Amino acid sequence: MNSNTELGEFLKVxxxxxxPAGDGGPRRxxxxxxxxxxxxxxxxxxxxxxxxxxxxxxxxSESVLGALA
Incomplete structure (x- = not known):
């Protein structure tokens, strides 16, 4: 597994x-x-x-990773 795949799996999990905020919306x-x-x-x-x-x-970039964190 490469680091790109590992990042993708981490993001999915x-x-x-x-x-989602407000749980009053349609069921997902x-x-x-x-x-x-x-x-x-x-x-x-x-x-x-x-x-x-x-x-x-x-x-x-580090800024994107920081924003996702």
Missing amino acids: RRALVS RVPGLRREEVAVLAGVSTDYYTQLEQGRHKRP
Whole structure:
């Protein structure tokens, strides 16, 4: 497993553990936040976040990693 894949797996697991605020919305098929929601919170595009999660982006900057943390 390479570090890109490890980062992607970590992001997926962490995203699944975070509940959306206000639980009064429609039921979700998958637990946790949607990729779009994480991207907005981290200040990155949904496409970029998806690339990180899928291990397709080589080197995210420290500021992006900090925002995701």
